[in-house]
Amino acid sequence: MLPVHLDRTRPEPLPAQLAAAVRRLVTDGTLTTGDRLPSSRALAADLGVARAVVEQAYDQLLAESWVQTRRGSGTFVASGEALPAPAPPPRPATREPSYVRLDAGTPWIDPRHAAGWKRAWREVSATRPPRGYPDPRGLPELRDALAERLARTRGLTVEPDEILVTTGSTDGLRQLLGALGPGDVLVEDPGYRAAVETVRAAGRTVVDHPALAPVIGLAGCAAAYVTPAHQHPLGRVMPAADRLALLAAARQADAVVVEDDYDSEFRYDVAPVPALAALDRSRVAYLGTASKSVSPSLRLGWLVAPPAAHEILVRRRAVTHDTPPWPTQRALLTLLRDGWADKVVRTARRVYADRAPRVAAAMAPHAELAGPLAGMYSTWLTGPASARAARAGARAAGFDLQLLAEYCRSAHLTGFVLGFGGVTDAELDRALSAIADGLSEPPDQPDPLDQ
Ligand SMILES: Cc1ncc(COP(=O)(O)O)c(C=O)c1O
Numbered sequence: 001m002l003p004v005h006l007d008r009t010r011p012e013p014l015p016a017q018l019a020a021a022v023r024r025l026v027t028d029g030t031l032t033t034g035d036r037l038p039s040s041r042a043l044a045a046d047l048g049v050a051r052a053v054v055e056q057a058y059d060q061l062l063a064e065s066w067v068q069t070r071r072g073s074g075t076f077v078a079s080g081e082a083l084p085a086p087a088p089p090p091r092p093a094t095r096e097p098s099y100v101r102l103d104a105g106t107p108w109i110d111p112r113h114a115a116g117w118k119r120a121w122r123e124v125s126a127t128r129p130p131r132g133y134p135d136p137r138g139l140p141e142l143r144d145a146l147a148e149r150l151a152r153t154r155g156l157t158v159e160p161d162e163i164l165v166t167t168g169s170t171d172g173l174r175q176l177l178g179a180l181g182p183g184d185v186l187v188e189d190p191g192y193r194a195a196v197e198t199v200r201a202a203g204r205t206v207v208d209h210p211a212l213a214p215v216i217g218l219a220g221c222a223a224a225y226v227t228p229a230h231q232h233p234l235g236r237v238m239p240a241a242d243r244l245a246l247l248a249a250a251r252q253a254d255a256v257v258v259e260d261d262y263d264s265e266f267r268y269d270v271a272p273v274p275a276l277a278a279l280d281r282s283r284v285a286y287l288g289t290a291s292k293s294v295s296p297s298l299r300l301g302w303l304v305a306p307p308a309a310h311e312i313l314v315r316r317r318a319v320t321h322d323t324p325p326w327p328t329q330r331a332l333l334t335l336l337r338d339g340w341a342d343k344v345v346r347t348a349r350r351v352y353a354d355r356a357p358r359v360a361a362a363m364a365p366h367a368e369l370a371g372p373l374a375g376m377y378s379t380w381l382t383g384p385a386s387a388r389a390a391r392a393g394a395r396a397a398g399f400d401l402q403l404l405a406e407y408c409r410s411a412h413l414t415g416f417v418l419g420f421g422g423v424t425d426a427e428l429d430r431a432l433s434a435i436a437d438g439l440s441e442p443p444d445q446p447d448p449l450d451q
Contacts, residue, residue, distance in 0.1 A: 001038055001046045003030070014049055015056035022061055026077055037067060037075040099400035102431055104233055104377035105262075106422025107292045110347045116340035120331040129326050136317035138165025138302075139329040145336040146288075146302050153265060155274040156286065156304070164303045164313055167324045168296075169260055170194045172287045172303035173225065175322070177202040179305065179312040180256060183222025186215065190407035192232045192260065195225050208410040214242040218253035223285075226257060228276045229264035233379045233407050233417045235371020237273050247276075250283045256306055257284045263292045263375040265345045268353035282306050290332055292376070293341045293348075300324055300332050348421070352376050355420045355428060362432040366390075366439035367415060376421030379404060384414040386439055391416060393438015399431045 004021040006014050025031045038046070040054040047054070058075055061067045068078045137143060143160035150156040150163075166172040173195060177185070185199040189208040199206050204222070209215060211234050218224055224246065228238035238246075250257045259276045267273070277286035281304075289301040305313060317323060335341050356373040363369070367380035367390075382390065387403050394401040404415040418435070420428055 002043065004047065006047055006049065014053045015060065018047075018049075018053060018057035019060045022057065023066060026066060031077045033077055033079045035077045036073075037077070039074060097398075099395065099398055100423060100427055100431075101400045102394065102419045103400075103402060103422065104375075104417050104419040105291065105296060106419060107296070107376055108348050108351050108421045109295060109344060110351075113340065113344055113347070116335065116338060116343070119338070120334035120340070123334045124327045124330045127330060129330075133321050134323050134326055136314050136321070136323060137161060137163065138323055139326065139333060142329050142333040142336070143302075145333055149336060149341075150275075150286075150288070150304075153272065154261065154288075155278045157278075158281075158304050162304055162307075162310060164305065164310070164317070165324055165329055166301045166303050167299045168291060168301040169262060169287045169289045170198045171299075172285075172301050173198045173258060173260075174202060175313055176256070176258065176285050176287075176303060176305055176309060177204065177223065179309040179316070180222040183255065184220050186218060186221050186224040188226055188231060189409045189411045190233055190404060190413060191225070191409075192227065192262075193407060195260065196409070199225070206409070210411060212236060215246045215249050218249045218255040221253060221255045223256045223258050224250065225260065226276075227260045227262065229261055229273045230375050231371065232260070232262065233370075233377070233404065234413075235374060235379055237372070238276070243276055243279065247280050247283055256309065258287060259284050260287045262287075262289055265293060266349055266352055266375045268349055268356070268374070269372065277304060285309065290341070293345045294332065294335055298328055298332065300328055348376075352421065355425075358428070359418060359420050359432060362436050363418070363439075366436060370415070377417055377419040379415060379417045381413065381415040382439070387414045387416050389438045389441060390435045391438070393434045393436070393441075394431060396438070397430055397434030399427075399434065401431075401435065 002022070002025065004018060006017050008014070010017065037058070040051050040058060044051040044054045058067065062069065065078055067075050069075050140160065142165060143163045146163050147158050147160040150158055166175060177199065184205040184207045186207040186209045187196055187199060188211040190211055196206055207221060211231050215224055226238065226246065228243060230237065246257055257276065261275055264272045275286060277284040283306060285306060286304040287301065290298050291301070352375065356378060359378055360369060360373060363380050366386070367382045370379040370381050381404070384405070387405070391401045391403060402417045404413050404417055407417065423431065
Protein backbone atom coordinates (compact mmCIF):
# COMPACT_ATOMS: atom_id res chain seq x y z
CA MET A 1 0.00 0.00 0.00
CA LEU A 2 1.00 3.65 -0.23
CA PRO A 3 2.83 5.38 2.64
CA VAL A 4 0.10 7.98 2.97
CA HIS A 5 -1.57 9.48 6.00
CA LEU A 6 -4.82 11.42 5.75
CA ASP A 7 -5.76 13.81 8.51
CA ARG A 8 -9.45 14.50 9.03
CA THR A 9 -8.73 17.47 11.30
CA ARG A 10 -7.11 19.45 8.47
CA PRO A 11 -9.24 21.85 6.45
CA GLU A 12 -8.32 20.38 3.02
CA PRO A 13 -10.80 17.79 1.76
CA LEU A 14 -9.56 14.18 1.90
CA PRO A 15 -9.33 13.72 -1.92
CA ALA A 16 -7.09 16.81 -2.13
CA GLN A 17 -4.89 15.48 0.68
CA LEU A 18 -4.56 12.13 -1.04
CA ALA A 19 -3.76 13.67 -4.44
CA ALA A 20 -1.12 15.90 -2.83
CA ALA A 21 0.42 12.89 -1.07
CA VAL A 22 0.69 10.95 -4.34
CA ARG A 23 2.27 13.97 -6.08
CA ARG A 24 4.84 14.12 -3.29
CA LEU A 25 5.59 10.41 -3.64
CA VAL A 26 6.25 10.91 -7.36
CA THR A 27 8.38 14.03 -6.97
CA ASP A 28 10.50 12.53 -4.18
CA GLY A 29 11.07 9.38 -6.25
CA THR A 30 9.18 6.92 -4.02
CA LEU A 31 6.93 6.21 -6.99
CA THR A 32 8.43 6.13 -10.46
CA THR A 33 7.15 5.91 -13.99
CA GLY A 34 5.11 2.78 -14.59
CA ASP A 35 4.49 1.97 -10.91
CA ARG A 36 1.01 0.69 -10.40
CA LEU A 37 -1.16 2.44 -7.86
CA PRO A 38 -3.42 0.34 -5.64
CA SER A 39 -6.98 -0.09 -6.81
CA SER A 40 -9.36 2.49 -5.47
CA ARG A 41 -11.21 -0.15 -3.50
CA ALA A 42 -8.03 -1.50 -1.85
CA LEU A 43 -6.57 1.90 -1.05
CA ALA A 44 -9.89 3.13 0.36
CA ALA A 45 -10.05 0.13 2.64
CA ASP A 46 -6.45 0.63 3.70
CA LEU A 47 -6.93 4.31 4.49
CA GLY A 48 -10.35 3.83 6.06
CA VAL A 49 -12.08 6.25 3.70
CA ALA A 50 -14.92 5.96 1.21
CA ARG A 51 -13.92 4.63 -2.20
CA ALA A 52 -15.18 7.90 -3.73
CA VAL A 53 -12.36 9.73 -1.93
CA VAL A 54 -9.72 7.68 -3.75
CA GLU A 55 -11.57 7.88 -7.05
CA GLN A 56 -11.75 11.66 -6.84
CA ALA A 57 -8.05 11.87 -6.03
CA TYR A 58 -7.15 9.60 -8.95
CA ASP A 59 -9.40 11.60 -11.31
CA GLN A 60 -7.60 14.76 -10.25
CA LEU A 61 -4.17 13.17 -10.78
CA LEU A 62 -5.30 11.85 -14.14
CA ALA A 63 -6.48 15.31 -15.21
CA GLU A 64 -3.08 16.72 -14.21
CA SER A 65 -1.24 13.90 -16.07
CA TRP A 66 0.44 12.52 -12.98
CA VAL A 67 -1.10 9.12 -13.66
CA GLN A 68 -2.40 7.19 -16.61
CA THR A 69 -4.99 4.46 -16.75
CA ARG A 70 -4.75 1.34 -18.81
CA ARG A 71 -8.03 -0.24 -19.57
CA GLY A 72 -8.64 -3.24 -17.38
CA SER A 73 -5.25 -3.12 -15.68
CA GLY A 74 -5.41 -0.11 -13.36
CA THR A 75 -3.75 3.21 -12.66
CA PHE A 76 -0.03 3.81 -13.21
CA VAL A 77 2.41 6.64 -12.62
CA ALA A 78 2.66 8.44 -15.94
CA SER A 79 5.70 8.19 -18.17
CA GLY A 80 8.28 10.98 -18.12
CA GLU A 81 6.95 12.95 -21.10
CA ALA A 82 3.44 12.88 -19.76
CA LEU A 83 4.42 13.99 -16.27
CA PRO A 84 3.94 17.63 -15.48
CA ALA A 85 7.26 19.44 -15.39
CA PRO A 86 8.76 18.92 -11.96
CA ALA A 87 8.86 21.96 -9.74
CA PRO A 88 12.22 23.70 -10.17
CA PRO A 89 14.61 22.93 -7.33
CA PRO A 90 14.55 25.66 -4.71
CA ARG A 91 17.07 28.25 -5.74
CA PRO A 92 19.72 29.20 -3.22
CA ALA A 93 18.75 32.57 -1.86
CA THR A 94 20.89 35.01 -3.83
CA ARG A 95 20.45 38.54 -2.68
CA GLU A 96 21.00 41.50 -4.97
CA PRO A 97 23.36 43.73 -3.11
CA SER A 98 21.21 46.55 -1.81
CA TYR A 99 22.38 50.03 -2.74
CA VAL A 100 21.29 53.39 -1.45
CA ARG A 101 19.73 54.95 -4.53
CA LEU A 102 20.98 58.34 -5.60
CA ASP A 103 17.95 58.70 -7.78
CA ALA A 104 16.65 61.91 -9.24
CA GLY A 105 13.12 61.54 -7.95
CA THR A 106 13.45 60.93 -4.22
CA PRO A 107 12.92 64.08 -2.19
CA TRP A 108 14.33 64.98 1.19
CA ILE A 109 11.65 65.07 3.87
CA ASP A 110 12.56 66.72 7.13
CA PRO A 111 12.03 64.16 9.92
CA ARG A 112 11.00 67.05 12.18
CA HIS A 113 7.80 67.30 10.20
CA ALA A 114 6.55 63.88 11.31
CA ALA A 115 3.93 65.38 13.64
CA GLY A 116 2.04 67.02 10.77
CA TRP A 117 1.93 63.75 8.88
CA LYS A 118 0.54 61.98 11.95
CA ARG A 119 -2.05 64.71 12.45
CA ALA A 120 -3.23 64.29 8.85
CA TRP A 121 -3.85 60.59 9.32
CA ARG A 122 -5.50 61.09 12.72
CA GLU A 123 -7.87 63.48 11.01
CA VAL A 124 -8.59 60.91 8.32
CA SER A 125 -9.48 58.33 10.95
CA ALA A 126 -11.77 60.77 12.75
CA THR A 127 -13.60 61.87 9.60
CA ARG A 128 -16.54 59.99 8.22
CA PRO A 129 -15.91 59.07 4.56
CA PRO A 130 -18.41 60.49 2.07
CA ARG A 131 -21.41 58.28 1.41
CA GLY A 132 -21.49 56.60 -1.97
CA TYR A 133 -19.07 57.02 -4.82
CA PRO A 134 -16.88 60.12 -4.76
CA ASP A 135 -16.86 63.16 -7.02
CA PRO A 136 -15.23 62.01 -10.29
CA ARG A 137 -12.91 65.02 -10.22
CA GLY A 138 -11.61 64.22 -6.74
CA LEU A 139 -12.39 65.48 -3.25
CA PRO A 140 -13.89 68.98 -3.66
CA GLU A 141 -12.15 70.53 -0.63
CA LEU A 142 -8.83 69.17 -1.85
CA ARG A 143 -9.39 70.70 -5.27
CA ASP A 144 -10.12 74.04 -3.60
CA ALA A 145 -6.80 73.83 -1.78
CA LEU A 146 -4.97 72.78 -4.96
CA ALA A 147 -6.48 75.66 -6.97
CA GLU A 148 -5.32 78.11 -4.31
CA ARG A 149 -1.84 76.60 -4.36
CA LEU A 150 -1.55 76.57 -8.16
CA ALA A 151 -2.45 80.27 -8.31
CA ARG A 152 -0.07 81.17 -5.50
CA THR A 153 2.95 79.08 -6.48
CA ARG A 154 2.61 78.51 -10.23
CA GLY A 155 0.80 81.57 -11.55
CA LEU A 156 -1.92 79.27 -12.80
CA THR A 157 -5.49 80.44 -12.28
CA VAL A 158 -7.92 77.54 -12.43
CA GLU A 159 -11.34 76.75 -11.05
CA PRO A 160 -11.34 73.85 -8.59
CA ASP A 161 -13.69 72.02 -10.95
CA GLU A 162 -11.04 72.13 -13.67
CA ILE A 163 -8.73 69.98 -11.57
CA LEU A 164 -8.73 66.20 -11.63
CA VAL A 165 -7.02 64.49 -8.72
CA THR A 166 -4.86 61.59 -9.94
CA THR A 167 -2.58 59.01 -8.42
CA GLY A 168 0.49 60.86 -9.71
CA SER A 169 1.97 62.34 -12.86
CA THR A 170 2.04 59.11 -14.81
CA ASP A 171 -1.58 58.38 -13.92
CA GLY A 172 -2.48 61.88 -15.11
CA LEU A 173 -0.60 61.30 -18.36
CA ARG A 174 -2.22 57.90 -18.85
CA GLN A 175 -5.70 59.27 -18.26
CA LEU A 176 -5.12 62.27 -20.50
CA LEU A 177 -3.86 60.10 -23.38
CA GLY A 178 -7.05 58.08 -23.10
CA ALA A 179 -9.04 61.24 -23.79
CA LEU A 180 -7.08 62.40 -26.87
CA GLY A 181 -7.65 61.49 -30.49
CA PRO A 182 -5.27 59.20 -32.36
CA GLY A 183 -1.69 60.27 -32.91
CA ASP A 184 1.88 59.86 -31.74
CA VAL A 185 3.39 61.52 -28.71
CA LEU A 186 6.56 63.57 -28.88
CA VAL A 187 8.75 62.99 -25.82
CA GLU A 188 11.98 64.77 -24.94
CA ASP A 189 15.12 62.69 -25.49
CA PRO A 190 16.74 62.22 -23.02
CA GLY A 191 13.55 62.27 -21.00
CA TYR A 192 11.43 60.86 -18.24
CA ARG A 193 11.38 57.10 -18.60
CA ALA A 194 8.02 56.67 -16.87
CA ALA A 195 6.44 59.00 -19.43
CA VAL A 196 7.93 56.96 -22.28
CA GLU A 197 6.59 53.74 -20.77
CA THR A 198 3.17 55.31 -20.22
CA VAL A 199 2.92 56.50 -23.82
CA ARG A 200 3.95 53.10 -25.12
CA ALA A 201 1.56 51.29 -22.80
CA ALA A 202 -1.21 53.49 -24.20
CA GLY A 203 -0.43 51.96 -27.59
CA ARG A 204 1.01 55.16 -29.03
CA THR A 205 4.29 55.74 -30.82
CA VAL A 206 6.92 57.76 -28.99
CA VAL A 207 8.54 60.39 -31.20
CA ASP A 208 12.06 61.11 -29.95
CA HIS A 209 12.81 64.81 -29.85
CA PRO A 210 16.21 66.21 -28.83
CA ALA A 211 15.52 67.59 -25.36
CA LEU A 212 17.13 70.98 -25.86
CA ALA A 213 15.91 71.69 -29.38
CA PRO A 214 12.81 73.81 -29.97
CA VAL A 215 9.72 71.92 -31.11
CA ILE A 216 8.67 73.53 -34.35
CA GLY A 217 6.33 70.91 -35.78
CA LEU A 218 3.96 68.35 -34.34
CA ALA A 219 2.49 66.80 -37.48
CA GLY A 220 1.03 63.38 -36.69
CA CYS A 221 1.21 63.96 -32.95
CA ALA A 222 -1.71 64.04 -30.55
CA ALA A 223 0.53 65.40 -27.79
CA ALA A 224 4.00 66.58 -26.84
CA TYR A 225 5.23 65.69 -23.36
CA VAL A 226 7.69 68.24 -21.96
CA THR A 227 9.27 69.33 -18.67
CA PRO A 228 9.65 73.09 -19.27
CA ALA A 229 10.49 74.24 -15.75
CA HIS A 230 13.37 71.76 -15.34
CA GLN A 231 14.09 69.52 -18.28
CA HIS A 232 14.33 65.99 -17.00
CA PRO A 233 17.18 65.08 -16.77
CA LEU A 234 19.24 67.82 -18.43
CA GLY A 235 17.94 70.48 -16.08
CA ARG A 236 17.41 73.36 -18.48
CA VAL A 237 14.52 75.84 -18.21
CA MET A 238 12.73 76.00 -21.54
CA PRO A 239 13.50 79.41 -23.07
CA ALA A 240 10.57 81.76 -23.70
CA ALA A 241 11.04 81.59 -27.49
CA ASP A 242 10.89 77.78 -27.38
CA ARG A 243 7.72 77.93 -25.27
CA LEU A 244 6.05 80.11 -27.86
CA ALA A 245 7.26 77.91 -30.73
CA LEU A 246 5.93 74.82 -28.97
CA LEU A 247 2.51 76.35 -28.41
CA ALA A 248 2.37 77.52 -32.02
CA ALA A 249 3.27 74.03 -33.26
CA ALA A 250 0.59 72.52 -31.01
CA ARG A 251 -2.06 74.92 -32.30
CA GLN A 252 -1.11 74.19 -35.87
CA ALA A 253 -1.25 70.40 -35.42
CA ASP A 254 -4.23 70.54 -33.04
CA ALA A 255 -2.09 68.72 -30.48
CA VAL A 256 -1.95 69.04 -26.72
CA VAL A 257 1.20 70.06 -24.85
CA VAL A 258 1.62 68.01 -21.69
CA GLU A 259 3.51 70.04 -19.12
CA ASP A 260 5.02 67.83 -16.41
CA ASP A 261 5.70 70.31 -13.62
CA TYR A 262 7.32 67.80 -11.30
CA ASP A 263 9.74 69.81 -9.17
CA SER A 264 9.35 73.46 -10.08
CA GLU A 265 8.99 74.52 -6.43
CA PHE A 266 12.62 73.71 -5.89
CA ARG A 267 14.41 76.64 -7.48
CA TYR A 268 16.85 78.18 -5.08
CA ASP A 269 18.54 80.77 -7.28
CA VAL A 270 15.53 82.47 -8.84
CA ALA A 271 11.79 82.40 -8.21
CA PRO A 272 10.04 79.33 -9.69
CA VAL A 273 9.54 79.72 -13.42
CA PRO A 274 5.82 80.22 -14.19
CA ALA A 275 3.94 77.30 -15.64
CA LEU A 276 3.66 76.98 -19.41
CA ALA A 277 -0.04 76.24 -18.90
CA ALA A 278 -0.48 79.82 -17.67
CA LEU A 279 0.23 80.94 -21.26
CA ASP A 280 -2.48 78.87 -22.92
CA ARG A 281 -4.92 76.78 -20.93
CA SER A 282 -6.71 75.57 -24.04
CA ARG A 283 -3.59 73.83 -25.41
CA VAL A 284 -1.65 72.75 -22.35
CA ALA A 285 -2.43 69.88 -20.00
CA TYR A 286 -0.75 70.52 -16.66
CA LEU A 287 0.54 67.63 -14.52
CA GLY A 288 1.35 68.26 -10.88
CA THR A 289 2.46 65.83 -8.19
CA ALA A 290 2.60 65.49 -4.42
CA SER A 291 5.62 63.24 -4.83
CA LYS A 292 8.18 65.98 -4.15
CA SER A 293 6.37 68.14 -1.61
CA VAL A 294 4.79 65.35 0.44
CA SER A 295 6.06 61.91 -0.53
CA PRO A 296 6.28 59.75 -3.66
CA SER A 297 4.63 56.98 -1.66
CA LEU A 298 1.42 58.99 -1.23
CA ARG A 299 0.68 58.49 -4.95
CA LEU A 300 -1.27 61.66 -5.52
CA GLY A 301 -1.12 64.22 -8.27
CA TRP A 302 -3.37 66.55 -10.22
CA LEU A 303 -4.20 67.11 -13.85
CA VAL A 304 -5.58 70.29 -15.34
CA ALA A 305 -6.54 69.20 -18.84
CA PRO A 306 -7.72 71.35 -21.76
CA PRO A 307 -11.53 71.69 -21.60
CA ALA A 308 -12.44 69.05 -24.23
CA ALA A 309 -10.26 66.34 -22.67
CA HIS A 310 -11.38 67.38 -19.19
CA GLU A 311 -15.03 66.84 -20.08
CA ILE A 312 -14.30 63.40 -21.49
CA LEU A 313 -12.37 62.41 -18.38
CA VAL A 314 -15.01 63.65 -15.96
CA ARG A 315 -17.72 61.76 -17.82
CA ARG A 316 -15.59 58.64 -17.92
CA ARG A 317 -14.59 58.80 -14.28
CA ALA A 318 -18.21 59.27 -13.27
CA VAL A 319 -18.77 55.78 -14.67
CA THR A 320 -15.48 54.09 -13.81
CA HIS A 321 -14.95 55.71 -10.36
CA ASP A 322 -11.29 55.77 -11.28
CA THR A 323 -10.35 58.29 -8.58
CA PRO A 324 -7.64 58.04 -5.94
CA PRO A 325 -8.78 56.58 -2.62
CA TRP A 326 -10.57 59.03 -0.35
CA PRO A 327 -8.26 58.56 2.69
CA THR A 328 -5.14 59.70 0.83
CA GLN A 329 -6.94 62.65 -0.72
CA ARG A 330 -8.28 63.61 2.70
CA ALA A 331 -4.79 63.36 4.24
CA LEU A 332 -3.33 65.60 1.53
CA LEU A 333 -6.07 68.11 2.24
CA THR A 334 -4.89 68.42 5.85
CA LEU A 335 -1.26 68.66 4.78
CA LEU A 336 -2.04 71.49 2.36
CA ARG A 337 -4.54 73.26 4.59
CA ASP A 338 -2.24 73.30 7.63
CA GLY A 339 0.69 74.64 5.63
CA TRP A 340 2.59 71.39 6.11
CA ALA A 341 3.37 70.93 2.40
CA ASP A 342 4.62 74.53 2.17
CA LYS A 343 6.83 73.96 5.19
CA VAL A 344 8.25 70.78 3.67
CA VAL A 345 9.00 72.62 0.44
CA ARG A 346 10.66 75.53 2.28
CA THR A 347 12.92 73.34 4.39
CA ALA A 348 13.71 70.95 1.54
CA ARG A 349 14.56 73.89 -0.70
CA ARG A 350 17.07 75.08 1.90
CA VAL A 351 18.60 71.62 2.09
CA TYR A 352 18.89 71.36 -1.70
CA ALA A 353 20.32 74.88 -1.87
CA ASP A 354 23.02 73.73 0.50
CA ARG A 355 23.63 70.36 -1.12
CA ALA A 356 23.62 71.34 -4.79
CA PRO A 357 26.80 73.48 -4.54
CA ARG A 358 28.48 70.72 -2.54
CA VAL A 359 27.70 68.29 -5.31
CA ALA A 360 28.90 70.82 -7.88
CA ALA A 361 32.18 71.42 -6.04
CA ALA A 362 32.88 67.68 -5.84
CA MET A 363 31.96 66.88 -9.46
CA ALA A 364 33.13 69.99 -11.33
CA PRO A 365 36.80 68.87 -11.52
CA HIS A 366 35.69 65.70 -13.32
CA ALA A 367 32.57 66.44 -15.32
CA GLU A 368 30.52 69.16 -16.96
CA LEU A 369 27.28 70.26 -15.35
CA ALA A 370 24.21 70.15 -17.60
CA GLY A 371 21.71 72.90 -16.88
CA PRO A 372 21.44 75.21 -13.87
CA LEU A 373 21.55 73.89 -10.31
CA ALA A 374 17.94 73.31 -9.32
CA GLY A 375 15.72 70.67 -7.79
CA MET A 376 17.03 67.57 -6.09
CA TYR A 377 19.43 66.20 -8.70
CA SER A 378 22.08 67.37 -11.10
CA THR A 379 23.22 65.84 -14.35
CA TRP A 380 26.88 65.58 -15.29
CA LEU A 381 28.28 65.08 -18.77
CA THR A 382 31.33 62.84 -19.20
CA GLY A 383 32.65 60.29 -21.65
CA PRO A 384 31.03 56.84 -21.41
CA ALA A 385 33.98 55.21 -19.63
CA SER A 386 34.05 57.94 -17.00
CA ALA A 387 30.30 57.58 -16.50
CA ARG A 388 30.76 53.91 -15.83
CA ALA A 389 33.73 54.62 -13.58
CA ALA A 390 31.54 57.04 -11.60
CA ARG A 391 28.91 54.36 -11.21
CA ALA A 392 31.49 51.75 -10.22
CA GLY A 393 32.89 54.15 -7.62
CA ALA A 394 29.41 54.76 -6.23
CA ARG A 395 28.65 51.05 -6.09
CA ALA A 396 31.87 50.27 -4.29
CA ALA A 397 30.62 52.50 -1.50
CA GLY A 398 27.08 51.06 -1.56
CA PHE A 399 25.32 53.66 -3.74
CA ASP A 400 23.46 53.28 -6.99
CA LEU A 401 24.00 55.98 -9.59
CA GLN A 402 21.93 56.33 -12.76
CA LEU A 403 23.72 56.75 -16.06
CA LEU A 404 22.53 59.49 -18.39
CA ALA A 405 22.53 56.95 -21.23
CA GLU A 406 19.65 55.19 -19.43
CA TYR A 407 17.47 58.25 -20.09
CA CYS A 408 18.42 58.38 -23.80
CA ARG A 409 16.61 56.71 -26.65
CA SER A 410 18.00 58.13 -29.91
CA ALA A 411 20.24 60.66 -28.19
CA HIS A 412 23.87 59.77 -27.49
CA LEU A 413 24.67 61.63 -24.32
CA THR A 414 26.82 60.12 -21.63
CA GLY A 415 27.39 61.03 -18.03
CA PHE A 416 25.38 60.44 -14.89
CA VAL A 417 22.38 61.77 -13.02
CA LEU A 418 23.10 62.38 -9.37
CA GLY A 419 20.09 62.66 -7.08
CA PHE A 420 20.86 64.24 -3.73
CA GLY A 421 17.42 64.38 -2.12
CA GLY A 422 16.85 60.93 -0.72
CA VAL A 423 20.03 60.59 1.36
CA THR A 424 21.39 61.99 4.60
CA ASP A 425 24.16 64.57 4.60
CA ALA A 426 26.65 61.95 5.74
CA GLU A 427 25.57 59.56 2.98
CA LEU A 428 25.87 62.31 0.41
CA ASP A 429 29.43 63.12 1.51
CA ARG A 430 30.41 59.46 1.27
CA ALA A 431 28.74 59.10 -2.12
CA LEU A 432 30.43 62.19 -3.52
CA SER A 433 33.89 61.14 -2.50
CA ALA A 434 33.28 57.59 -3.80
CA ILE A 435 32.11 58.94 -7.17
CA ALA A 436 35.03 61.36 -7.33
CA ASP A 437 37.38 58.47 -6.54
CA GLY A 438 35.82 56.45 -9.34
CA LEU A 439 36.22 59.37 -11.73
CA SER A 440 39.85 59.94 -10.75
CA GLU A 441 40.85 56.40 -11.56
CA PRO A 442 41.63 56.04 -15.26
CA PRO A 443 39.55 53.24 -16.81
CA ASP A 444 41.43 49.89 -16.78
CA GLN A 445 41.09 49.41 -20.49
CA PRO A 446 40.27 51.79 -23.26
CA ASP A 447 36.52 51.70 -23.71
CA PRO A 448 35.36 50.66 -27.18
CA LEU A 449 32.52 53.15 -26.92
CA ASP A 450 34.97 55.96 -26.21
CA GLN A 451 36.12 56.49 -29.79
C1 LIG B 1 10.03 64.05 -14.68
C2 LIG B 1 9.21 63.56 -13.53
N1 LIG B 1 7.89 63.70 -13.57
C3 LIG B 1 7.11 63.26 -12.56
C4 LIG B 1 7.66 62.69 -11.44
C5 LIG B 1 6.74 62.24 -10.36
O1 LIG B 1 5.91 61.25 -10.80
P1 LIG B 1 4.72 60.73 -9.90
O2 LIG B 1 3.80 61.89 -9.66
O3 LIG B 1 4.07 59.68 -10.75
O4 LIG B 1 5.30 60.21 -8.64
C6 LIG B 1 9.03 62.49 -11.36
C7 LIG B 1 9.60 61.82 -10.21
O5 LIG B 1 10.72 61.47 -10.14
C8 LIG B 1 9.82 62.95 -12.43
O6 LIG B 1 11.16 62.79 -12.39
